[in-house]
Amino acid sequence: MISINQRAVTSEGKILSNRKIGAYHHIIIEIEGIAEGAKPGNFIAISVGGVESNMPLRRIFAIYRSKAQSKYGSIVEIIVAESGKGSAWLTRQIEGSTLYITGPLGTSFPIPADPINVAIIGGGYGAAPLFDLAETLKNKGCRVDALIGAATSAKIFAPLEGKRTVNSITITTEDGSAGKKGRITDVLEDLLKENQIELIYSCGPMGMLKAVHEIAERLSIAHQISVEESMACGIGICMTCVLPIRGDDGIVRMLRSCIDGPVIDGEKLIWSEGIPPETLGRHL
Amino acid sequence: MSFDYSTSIAGSVFSNPIFTASGCAASGRELAQFFSLKELGAIVTKSIMLKARSGRDTPRMAETPSGMLNSIGLQGPGIDKFIEEDLSWLISSGAKVVVSIAGESVDEYGALARRLRGIKGISAIEVNISCPNVENRGQVFACHPASARAVIESVRINLGGEYPIIAKLSPDVTDITLIAEEVINAGADGLALINTLLGMVINPKTLKPHLGGKTGGLSGPAIRPVAVRTIFQVHAKFPKIPILGMGGVSSGSDALELIAAGASAVSIGTASFGDPYATIKIGKELQELLISHNFPSLADAVGIAHDR
Ligand SMILES: Cc1cc2nc3c(=O)[nH]c(=O)nc-3n(C[C@H](O)[C@H](O)[C@H](O)COP(=O)(O)OP(=O)(O)OC[C@H]3O[C@@H](n4cnc5c(N)ncnc54)[C@H](O)[C@@H]3O)c2cc1C
Ligand SMILES: Cc1cc2nc3c(=O)[nH]c(=O)nc-3n(C[C@H](O)[C@H](O)[C@H](O)COP(=O)(O)O)c2cc1C
Ligand code: FES
Numbered sequence: 007m008i009s010i011n012q013r014a015v016t017s018e019g020k021i022l023s024n025r026k027i028g029a030y031h032h033i034i035i036e037i038e039g040i041a042e043g044a045k046p047g048n049f050i051a052i053s054v055g056g057v058e059s060n061m062p063l064r065r066i067f068a069i070y071r072s073k074a075q076s077k078y079g080s081i082v083e084i085i086v087a088e089s090g091k092g093s094a095w096l097t098r099q100i101e102g103s104t105l106y107i108t109g110p111l112g113t114s115f116p117i118p119a120d121p122i123n124v125a126i127i128g129g130g131y132g133a134a135p136l137f138d139l140a141e142t143l144k145n146k147g148c149r150v151d152a153l154i155g156a157a158t159s160a161k162i163f164a165p166l167e168g169k170r171t172v173n174s175i176t177i178t179t180e181d182g183s184a185g186k187k188g189r190i191t192d193v194l195e196d197l198l199k200e201n202q203i204e205l206i207y208s209c210g211p212m213g214m215l216k217a218v219h220e221i222a223e224r225l226s227i228a229h230q231i232s233v234e235e236s237m238a239c240g241i242g243i244c245m246t247c248v249l250p251i252r253g254d255d256g257i258v259r260m261l262r263s264c265i266d267g268p269v270i271d272g273e274k275l276i277w278s279e280g281i282p283p284e285t286l287g288r289h290l
Numbered sequence: 291m292s293f294d295y296s297t298s299i300a301g302s303v304f305s306n307p308i309f310t311a312s313g314c315a316a317s318g319r320e321l322a323q324f325f326s327l328k329e330l331g332a333i334v335t336k337s338i339m340l341k342a343r344s345g346r347d348t349p350r351m352a353e354t355p356s357g358m359l360n361s362i363g364l365q366g367p368g369i370d371k372f373i374e375e376d377l378s379w380l381i382s383s384g385a386k387v388v389v390s391i392a393g394e395s396v397d398e399y400g401a402l403a404r405r406l407r408g409i410k411g412i413s414a415i416e417v418n419i420s421c422p423n424v425e426n427r428g429q430v431f432a433c434h435p436a437s438a439r440a441v442i443e444s445v446r447i448n449l450g451g452e453y454p455i456i457a458k459l460s461p462d463v464t465d466i467t468l469i470a471e472e473v474i475n476a477g478a479d480g481l482a483l484i485n486t487l488l489g490m491v492i493n494p495k496t497l498k499p500h501l502g503g504k505t506g507g508l509s510g511p512a513i514r515p516v517a518v519r520t521i522f523q524v525h526a527k528f529p530k531i532p533i534l535g536m537g538g539v540s541s542g543s544d545a546l547e548l549i550a551a552g553a554s555a556v557s558i559g560t561a562s563f564g565d566p567y568a569t570i571k572i573g574k575e576l577q578e579l580l581i582s583h584n585f586p587s588l589a590d591a592v593g594i595a596h597d598r
Pocket of ligand 3: 238240246264
């Protein structure tokens with residue numbers, strides 16, 4: 007299966023604004039050609055470190071929002087959490103700085119044909135791509151309930167505009183500094199039942215996705231996940247970002263999460279540590 | 291007088307000397323959305339094995355200063371599926387194709403060579419005997435003169451002279467010219483230099499090896515001086531054997547270094563991860579540099595550092 011995002015372009019963008027929100031940086035970039043083809047769930051790959059960089063690989067960020075014809079031209083917005091050197095470099099870039107970007111890349115969230123009840127579930131900055139999705143779903147007539155969780159309030163990403171888009175928003179923090187104290191999974195089951203959710207979209211760390219999936223599976227609710235695997239290229243040429251996924255033919259293969267993902271049907275992912283024994287060509 | 295940018299490796303002619311590196315362009319299709327593959331000298335496909343292979347555990351990569359480690363472990367669909375789906379597509383796209391093969395035994399290399407006979411549109415076979423991503427380092431055929439020779443002999447016999455054979459060697463040996471000598475005597479028409487160097491990263495927080503496969507191959511700008519040295523040494527000893535050079539090339543000037551050391555063509559690997567257009571950009575820069583040095587052709591620059 008090869009599903010390369012045919013709309014991807016590589017071009018030069020300019021930072022219009024870089025603002026801190028809580029633990030994250032909200033960066034708005036003016037760039038031609040990316041918003042034009044972007045769909046909720048797609049990501050971009052950004053070069054870091056400038057021309058003399060000793061960081062040869064691009065960094066991957068989910069598109070938070072994008073707009074082809076804003077008053078500032080074509081724009082793409084991302085939410086950046088400082089992790090290592092590359093993301094730290096990015097958060098230091100000031101207005102007017104140039105960024106080299108490839109995108110939009112990867113799969114996007116499938117949109118149901120009928121107006122159904124859906125839940126969007128975001129862990130930390132994983133909430134970023136879900137609000138644009140919520141807007142698309144609302145326009146389709148869906149009811150959208152949001153559940154956003156993080157370790158602490160500074161890591162909750164729930165922008166005001168996003169809150170307005172959804173029918174309800176529930177927040178959980180592990181330290182109790184915002185919303186309900188605890189984890190997403192502590193409140194998830196009640197939320198799914200109360201709102202008669204028929205489809206879940208989730209984005210966040212693998213541990214969270216797995217915990218959500220266990221509940222989704224038990225309640226027989228469809229679950230679309232957006233995964234975050236280490237990526238060296240983001241365009242399908244290196245084979246670093248693979249996950250075990252069951253194909254329509256029933257065979258489990260290690261597929262590239264940059265082109266066959268990051269959005270994957272939770273039903274098709276094999277939720278195991280390491281390479282499952284039934285994987286095609288497993289030899290270890 | 292117009293500048294001649296073409297190159298040839300053991301009788302196969304390429305319009306320019308910039309190739310992709312095996313394992314850094316998948317089977318070509320993924321890059322084709324960015325530019326026409328015909329713009330490249332050739333696509334070198336990901337090393338293919340006889341049977342489907344899942345590769346090693348994740349994480350499979352770690353960025354290092356000016357480089358990266360990978361431990362992919364030769365993931366691939368197996369030769370039959372590769373020929374049917376990937377190779378046929380590549381050939382029909384009009385791209386020049388170098389097929390890279392990798393086996394677990396001498397016989398497997400022979401079987402792979404046999405499967406590739408009679409396919410129109412292959413320009414050369416690159417024989418990867420130097421992949422560091424195998425569980426048993428003893429399998430790195432390019433680390434032992436006798437096994438390196440046995441593999442190339444098996445490939446030569448089974449190919450029946452249909453395509454030029456390029457043997458891809460590992461820099462992780464004491465004297466690479468000894469291995470080169472063995473494979474040349476066994477019938478290699480050209481050499482690919484260099485594969486990645488075996489490396490390792492330990493996570494300073496968990497104190498565990500970072501890669502799922504524990505060790506991985508080091509590539510990128512960090513290894514370029516090793517590539518230049520290796521190509522220089524081998525070209526000095528075997529000036530008539532064409533070399534496909536690679537290792538950390540990310541600009542036209544980097545490529546020119548490898549050519550001056552003795553490479554007739556240059557493969558681009560890790561640089562394509564940072565920029566899908568790296569091959570195209572490097573190709574343009576190299577051509578401009580060669581012209582500005584007043585070389586009438588690429589061929590005139592090959593190995594020039596040995597005369598200066
Ligand atoms: C589909 C997808 C969407 C993402 N969206 C966001 C987002 O919206 N906001 C955000 O802050 N982060 C996001 N990430 C994670 C982000 O890519 C990493 O945090 C970032 O690459 C770390 O780079 P670094 O230089 O700071 O860290 P380093 O650890 O120095 O990175 C070293 C190398 O490993 C890779 N790497 C390290 N961690 C990750 C990781 N978690 N995921 C992928 N590659 C990694 C980097 O690309 C780099 O090549 C996303 C990742 C993926 C795969
Ligand atoms: C992710 C990755 C996968 C690779 N896979 C292969 C492979 O399958 N066969 C092979 O001969 N070399 C493989 N290589 C080695 C490259 O072809 C090349 O020799 C090496 O990376 C040095 O070039 P570079 O610094 O330009 O990347 C791989 C390298 C990388 C980074
Ligand atoms: S990140 Fe390179 S193949 Fe997915």
